[in-house]
Amino acid sequence: MTPHKLLELSLRSAAIGYVSLLILLPLAAIAHQSFIGGIAHFIEDISSPQASSALILTLEAAFLTTVINAILGTLSAIVLVRYEFPGRWFLNALVDLPFAIPTLVTGLMIAAVYGPTSMAGTWLQQGGLTLLYAKPGIVLAMLLVTMPFTIRSLQPVLIELEREQEDAAFSLGASPWTTFWKVTVPSVLPGLLTGVFLTFVRALGEFGSIVIVAGNIPMKTQVASVYVYGEIESYNPQGATSVSVFILLISFLVLILLERLTRPPGERMPRWLRWPNRPLDMVRPSEIG
Amino acid sequence: MIRRLLIGSVWFYFILLLISPILYLVTQSFDEGIEAFWREVTTPEALHGFMLTLEITAIVLVINLVFGTITALVLVRQHFAGRTILSGLIDLPFSVSPVIAGFMLILLFGPETILGTFFGTLGVKVLFAMPAMVLATLFATFPFVVRELTPLLQTTGTDTEEAARTLGATEWQVFLKVTLPMLRWGFVYGTTLTVARAIGEFGAVLVVSGNILLLTQTATLHIYQSYVDFNYVGANAVALTLLAVSFAILALLELAKAKAAATAA
Numbered sequence: 001m002t003p004h005k006l007l008e009l010s011l012r013s014a015a016i017g018y019v020s021l022l023i024l025l026p027l028a029a030i031a032h033q034s035f036i037g038g039i040a041h042f043i044e045d046i047s048s049p050q051a052s053s054a055l056i057l058t059l060e061a062a063f064l065t066t067v068i069n070a071i072l073g074t075l076s077a078i079v080l081v082r083y084e085f086p087g088r089w090f091l092n093a094l095v096d097l098p099f100a101i102p103t104l105v106t107g108l109m110i111a112a113v114y115g116p117t118s119m120a121g122t123w124l125q126q127g128g129l130t131l132l133y134a135k136p137g138i139v140l141a142m143l144l145v146t147m148p149f150t151i152r153s154l155q156p157v158l159i160e161l162e163r164e165q166e167d168a169a170f171s172l173g174a175s176p177w178t179t180f181w182k183v184t185v186p187s188v189l190p191g192l193l194t195g196v197f198l199t200f201v202r203a204l205g206e207f208g209s210i211v212i213v214a215g216n217i218p219m220k221t222q223v224a225s226v227y228v229y230g231e232i233e234s235y236n237p238q239g240a241t242s243v244s245v246f247i248l249l250i251s252f253l254v255l256i257l258l259e260r261l262t263r264p265p266g267e268r269m270p271r272w273l274r275w276p277n278r279p280l281d282m283v284r285p286s287e288i289g
Numbered sequence: 290m291i292r293r294l295l296i297g298s299v300w301f302y303f304i305l306l307l308i309s310p311i312l313y314l315v316t317q318s319f320d321e322g323i324e325a326f327w328r329e330v331t332t333p334e335a336l337h338g339f340m341l342t343l344e345i346t347a348i349v350l351v352i353n354l355v356f357g358t359i360t361a362l363v364l365v366r367q368h369f370a371g372r373t374i375l376s377g378l379i380d381l382p383f384s385v386s387p388v389i390a391g392f393m394l395i396l397l398f399g400p401e402t403i404l405g406t407f408f409g410t411l412g413v414k415v416l417f418a419m420p421a422m423v424l425a426t427l428f429a430t431f432p433f434v435v436r437e438l439t440p441l442l443q444t445t446g447t448d449t450e451e452a453a454r455t456l457g458a459t460e461w462q463v464f465l466k467v468t469l470p471m472l473r474w475g476f477v478y479g480t481t482l483t484v485a486r487a488i489g490e491f492g493a494v495l496v497v498s499g500n501i502l503l504l505t506q507t508a509t510l511h512i513y514q515s516y517v518d519f520n521y522v523g524a525n526a527v528a529l530t531l532l533a534v535s536f537a538i539l540a541l542l543e544l545a546k547a548k549a550a551a552t553a554a
Contacts (some may be wrong), residue, residue, distance in 0.1 A: 007460060008367060015363040017355045018373060022428060023378050026393035033396050037396055072302050079299045083292060085513045091303055098307070100535040102489025105528040106510050108516065109310035111526065112317045120309075137553055197381075205386025207492040208509075213517060225492065232392055232496055241396070244389040251384045 029139065030248070031242045042284045045242030048185040054221045061135065062203035065142040069199045073150025074192065080151070081158040093285065098147045106144055107212025110137065133215030138223060141209040149197030157191035190262040197258040201251045311532070318529040321522055329526035337503050338511035338527070345419075345494075345507065346487040348424045353483050354476065357434025362468075364435070365442040382428050387492025390428050394421055394497050417499035422507070425493035430486045434479035441475045474549045478542070481497050485538045488531060 034042060047052060079085075080092050098106065114123045114131040124131060131137045161184065205226040214221045222230075224247055233242035328409055329335065362374055382390065398405045398415040408415050415421050449471065453463045491509040498505040500514065508531060515524035 004460070011359055012363050012367055012369060015360040016371075019360065019375060019378050019431075020425070022431060023381055026390070026428065027381075028396055029396040029402075030389075030393045047468045052520075075295065076299050076302065079295050083296055085296045087300070091299065092305060093539065094303060096539055097311075097535065100485045100539050102528075102535070103489060104491045104508050104512055105314070105489070105531055106310075106536075108512070108524060108528045109314045113313035118313065142304075146311070185343070195456050201384045205384070205389065207386060207388045208489075211296070211513075213396060225386045228386075228392060229388050229492075229496065232388075235401075237396065240392055244386075244392055247386060250388065253382075255384055269501065 009248050017136055019261050030241060030244060033237060034192050035246045037238050037241065041238065042242045042245070045239050048239075050218050050222070051227060051239065051243050054192045054222050054224045055243065057135070057222070058204060058224040058233035058247075059137070059250075061138045061142055062200050063083060065146060065201045065203045068139075068143060069146055069150050070192070070196045073147070073195060073199075074154060076150045077154035081155055081162075081172055095148050098144055102139055103206065104209030104212065109146065110140055110209065110213050114140070114145060130212055133217070135221065137213040137215075138210055138221065140208055141213045142203040145206055145209055147201040149202065150192070153191045153195035153198070156187065157188055161187050193258060193261055197254055201254050202250060204247055298441065304440050312531060314525060318522070318525040320369050320525075324524045325522055326529075329520075329523040330530055332523070334503060334506065335508075335511055335523070335527050337529075338506050338508040340552070341506065342488055342508040345422055345426055346484055348423050349430055350480060350483050352423075353430055354425060355432045356417040357431070357479060358438060358472075361435045361438035361442055365439055379432055382430075382432055385428075387425075387429060387490065388496055391425050391493035391496025392422055394428075394493075416497060417501065417505060419505075422494050422505065425497050426490050428488050429490055429493055430483045433482040433486065434476075437475040437479040437482070438472055442470055454495070474545070477545045477549075481538050481542045481545070485535060488534060 006236075013118075037045070046055060076091075079090065080095075101109075111132060112118060113120055114124065114137065116125065116132065129136065130138060205225060206223075207229070210223050211226055212227070214223060214226065216222045216226050216230075218227075226242055228240045228243050228247075231243070254271065360379065363525075364372065364379075385393075395416060396402070398408065398421060400406070400409065405415070413420070415424075450463050450467050453467050458466070484537065490507075491513070494507055495510060495513065498507070498510065500506055500510050502514075506514065508527060512524050512527045512531070515521075515527065
């Protein structure tokens with residue numbers, strides 16, 4: 001064996017060993033715990049009134065967040081890429097903030113601005129809308145935490161698209177309708193799907209900001225992650241395991257679906273190696289304009 | 290007209306969702322004056338929290354840089370069976386809820402498990418102590434450095450390194466003088482992301498730390514405890530400090546990006 005081969009092999013073992021210990025082993029632990037309980041226990045655990053209402057609430061809120069985020073995120077991305085206006089640089093820099101702010105602090109921010117003692121909170125309450133310790137507060141927290149996903153996944157695609165569209169218009173003279181279906185939709189869709197699916201998965205697992213704004217009333221405003229936390233604190237590992245596994249399964253399924261949907265035909269590369277869906281903005285200022 | 294409407298609605302969305310909550314937190318933190326703010330961020334509990342967060346972040350950053358670099362190199366430069374699985378695994382932590390991540394560590398290192406008993410007989414306390422808190426933060430932040438380095442490694446290729454080898458450089462020299470400088474922006478981005486996430490980590494650390502006052506209470510845990518104890522001024526004051534750190538990190542990132550763009554041009 002040549003020294004070079006030896007070095008290669010030892011680096012590979014180090015990488016595989018480290019990832020196995022750090023990521024695979026904890027996953028194996030929860031899978032093992034879930035198998036001990038068995039499928040009957042699993043179903044019983046997740047269909048208990050408190051667990052099932054937490055799961056339904058989480059799925060509902062995450063879905064609503066995803067829809068709102070998809071619409072407003074797309075709008076924001078288009079405006080940030082296409083238009084030149086005062087404060088554009090400022091807004092573009094702000095987009096990354098929700099990823100940089102600790103989620104717990106995000107929760108406190110929402111509690112501060114929409115809580116019962118603030119101006120906005122009092123005003124909304126008079127209008128009959130309670131945000132804090134209620135469902136809208138949960139959605140608001142999820143929205144703020146996931147705000148960058150759609151915007152940041154779409155921006156690079158939109159920048160790319162402008163060039164493509166120009167090329168198409170210049171060289172082929174295609175009608176706007178054909179351009180839209182043949183160029184716009186196929187090139188924007190992977191970016192949009194990435195942003196939307198990541199938003200959903202992130203919203204499902206959100207804890208820090210929700211624990212502050214939700215009030216965490218069982219059967220009413222308790223989301224799945226808070227339920228799991230409660231089960232851990234009350235020494236019920238089985239209940240915590242079942243709900244955790246359920247959430248993990250949904251997350252993984254969503255991500256596998258995303259991988260299937262966004263993989264160009266014939267390509268076998270893992271999605272994250274080619275798609276610029278980075279967690280914080282990596283769009284260079286020069287790319288944006 | 291449509292243009293103005295669109296720009297206006299984006300401003301409105303940003304103000305409603307992002308800007309006004311930030312401004313509110315700032316004003317609320319100084320609600321009882323600057324002295325109260327200062328008093329709250331300098332209590333022994335708060336100072337201990339800041340120190341602990343700093344310690345964990347430093348340890349996590351060093352480990353991530355070392356293993357992140359190795360993993361990225363292996364992923365991009367080596368072809369072996371199971372490479373796709375490895376890259377999929379690296380991405381996993383992003384999709385795992387922090388509470389669940391912490392819970393998995395409890396299942397792994399609890400007193401009745403094999404690993405728990407093993408470390409117990411060695412006299413090493415993993416759960417409700419520093420090791421578990423570091424592990425939880427490592428789990429959450431591992432993808433950052435790897436993800437920043439892999440695209441760079443892919444686009445730059447190995448030509449320069451081959452040239453250095455042909456000229457007689459040793460493997461170690463090639464790594465230090467060619468590979469590392471080539472990856473410097475990846476390290477800058479990876480570091481800022483890791484630091485931001487490590488400082489803000491809450492759910493996983495809450496579960497594995499036991500939240501013991503002056504012992505395993507990080508800055509975020511201290512904020513949570515203050516909030517639960519109805520000490521809103523205290524919670525907001527420490528939260529504002531962390532918010533300021535987030536701003537600083539983001540500003541650094543923007544600066545780095547501008548610099549990277551300038552050198553690339």
